[in-house]
Amino acid sequence: MSKNRENRVQFLELIAAKIRRNVLDICMQRGGYAGQGVALAEIAACLYFDELRPDENQWFYDRFVMSNGHDAIMSYGALAVHGSYSIEELRTYNADGTKIDQSPIEGQLGFEITAGSLGQGPSQAAGIAYGERLKASDKRIYCLFSDGEIQEGNVWEAAMFAGHQKLSNLVYIIDNNNLGATGSTQEILGVEPVPEKFEAFGFAARRINGNSVEEVLEAFEEAKQTSNKPYAMVCDTRLFEGISCLQSALPTAHYVAVDDADWQAGLDEINQRISDLTAQACN
């Protein structure tokens, strides 16, 4: 790896660790989707801090569509690092009267669509991509959705449309964590083989380790090199990846209630990781 590349990876790993800490900080107040937020930290770091091009207002030029809603916790964690949300306001997540919805409504900073009724992001992202292309804009459109959402027919209608329209400005990022609301997606309604399915619908697709900064960066690169086709990044992840004590305590917790988790042990682990990475960066 070149020095530059190495620095970039290290930088993003540190961001990912900070995202994880923010996710715990937010969810430990009143519960939340901590496992997903933690597991998606590398994807969020690469997306918000490397892939999405900035605009002149400290915001993003490219467009990101959060489809499933509850993964908003990932965005909250990242946008707190970015500085566009304060951790204090994010701590009202799940409180009565909060503006920080667990599944956001269209118009909230960072969220293009009303999510929460799952499976409706891929079509809207395809629509945005189609419209941007029609305007001859060079904006790229990224949509994060989950393996649970893949069970919704709407997702495949979207994929067929995107493939047919050859939306090469569209990237689907799939959180393939083998988990739905009540257990393993493979057991409830199998979704695999995910990359092959998207290929059959006209995508270029690749399965990656969603917790490897390098693999995420490579896939984003490959997506940009792909012409004439939309791209599907199938990110294998595991709930709470990156915080081992919580992962072993809550391996399948779609939702974590406040008293379910040993938050402090998780925080200690991630704070240690942040200091290690910071020390490494200074060396």
Added chain:
Amino acid sequence: MLLTGERSLDSAPFDEISFDLCSHRRDVIIMSADLSKYTQIVRVKEELPDQHLDVGMAEQNLISVAAGISKAGFVPVATTFACYATRRAYDQMIICMGTSPRTNIVIGFMPGIANPARIHHQAAEDLGMVRAIPNATVIDPMDVTDFKQALDAAVDIPGLTYIRGHRGATPRILDPDRFHFELGKTYQLRQGSGVGIITTGLASQWGLESSDLLEQRGTSHSLLHVPTIKPVNEDEIAEFCFAHEQIVTIENHQIVTGLGSLVSEIVSSIGGGPRITRLGLPNSWAPGGTLGYIRGQLGLDADSLAKTIEGVLQ
């Protein structure tokens, strides 16, 4: 008296209701769309696995597969949250179930503001949607007792039946020995004069809470619980309305197309009659949060309701 003396709380009503039903009706298949845990289906899954089917998170498919299963001679009970059952799969509900003579049951859990996640999870139009389907049956039970009895009745009703489900700590308010669910029947829970309160579903609990306050304050009133939204006994509703100076309807639903509309339609088709004040969710998105918080914000807490009801008499 239809009410129990001592109210108990059932922490997982549908677990028991579904298990009891499946135990004596072996042709019933309880269906889920990756929400079995969240609708509290445990024992059927574990002990009667042939009578449970999970289609994954795919509600349009849930409704259509259920309709197919009914066409193979079984009685499907398709369960999910109210928002997905109705909004997401409405056309499937109409086409696959609504046009069929076969028994097809759909249970929509956490309807209206019984769900904390605003907008996307709060189906406040489901009663109106299903009510608009010709020949459909629509039931909004208030507690464990009529939830169970309504479902037990529904397995013998031809065509589509939509029931709003309760999950989590649910009170037993109606005495199962004295309350007998009959399709279309209305139930007078409090008898008085002056203002007639008409409620359904969760809002019947709210109605009782405000009725307690009104009683304490000496405000005469009656309370009518209407579990069947369709087909309802219109004569009973009309008789109740014309026996009062003022009518207030309360529902965990938009104030359009649901109970308030139903009552207004019945009274206006006769002519004259009392003024009708419709309470429920207004024509704006409800906030999210705990039920107590949302009720307070919308003026649907017991105290606000009692004040509104007293206000209509002035």
